[in-house]
Amino acid sequence: MHASSRSFRTGRRFLARHRPQIALEYFRKALRSCPVDERQELVRTLFYIGIVLKQVGLPSSALKTWLTARGLHKRSYAGRMADRYMNDYGMLRQMSxxxxxxxxxxxxxxxxxxxxxxxxxxxxxxxxxxxxxxxxxxxxxxxxxxxxxxxxxxxxxxxxxxxxxxxxxxxxxxxxxxxxxxxxxxxxxxxxxxxxxxxxxxxxxxxxxxxxxxxxxxxxxx
Known part of the structure; x- marks a missing residue:
């Protein structure tokens, strides 16, 4: 298991304990240490970073993160989250x-x-x-x-x-x-x-x- 996988697993544990700020630090660490040719792992990490950013009140940053992940893999969970939350202006979808x-x-x-x-x-x-x-x-x-x-x-x-x-x-x-x-x-x-x-x-x-x-x-x- 390389360093990015260990950081990712630690981030998920802190996210499960409802400590998103600490989880975000570990997900960021996982992203920095992830090999560039490991696209699936990059997309998975970006997906969770988006989840945490939305939890801490940064939904536009979450959307941008999911869009980045969709650029790596169009049919990923992150791509579906981007479709769900993005409007026709490419911005965060509002109530109307x-x-x-x-x-x-x-x-x-x-x-x-x-x-x-x-x-x-x-x-x-x-x-x-x-x-x-x-x-x-x-x-x-x-x-x-x-x-x-x-x-x-x-x-x-x-x-x-x-x-x-x-x-x-x-x-x-x-x-x-x-x-x-x-x-x-x-x-x-x-x-x-x-x-x-x-x-x-x-x-x-x-x-x-x-x-x-x-x-x-x-x-x-x-």
Whole structure:
């Protein structure tokens, strides 16, 4: 039994004892020491890491971990967990489609705001709350207008990206650079419904082009 297997078994024991934080450390140790050619073991470890992350209140990190595992083995338990918890934006599924739309809109606009700052960071809780309130105010206007009715997720996402919110700046804004996603093999711009150029078999919008949630934008993921 190599080191990764021992760490994995120890992690499962701590998970069974309802000590997820300690279990996570052992699963991480198992992942670091697992040989790269042991795909099944890598996928199994990532699956359990996702379970623990969800237990400790980091569901978006759990989803990202399961998506990583699905990239190694499409028909794994981790892949089924990703399908269960992921919405059409490639984000964590919410209680309703309206909440899915709100999360996508908020994340698109939060990313715009962060990219406009030289620091790429939120400086205080007060700043974070103010930006949330401002984005939500625009969101309420979108809902009142009824413009989302009958639109596909791709059409909604294009609309969310087109909305320009006038954000207050706490310092000089950074220069804007638009990033255009292109499939260089087909020499065409990639849309969310297109197959992902990484050949995962998933739509681009649920794979490399998935919308990063606020947790990921602000703090990064596991």
């Amino acid at each position: 489609s309206e909440l899915d739309d709100w999360n996508a809109f908020y994340s698109v606009q939060l990313k715009k705001y962060l990219e406009s700052k030289r620091s790429r960071k939120i400086g205080s809780q007060g700043e974070k709350d103010m930006i949330w309130d401002l984005i939500f105010e625009y969101w309420q206007g979108i809902l009142r207008s009824g413009v989302l009715r009958g639109k596909s997720n791709s059409e909604k996402l294009a609309l969310f990206s087109d909305v320009e919110i006038i954000f207050p700046y706490f310092s000089l804004p950074a220069e804007k650079h638009e990033i255009i996603q292109v499939d260089f093999f087909s020499r065409s711009r990639v849309s969310p419904d297109d197959p992902c150029p990484c050949h995962s078999g998933l739509p681009y919008g649920q794979c490399c082009g998935r919308i990063k949630c606020d947790e990921e934008l602000l703090y990064g993921l596991f």
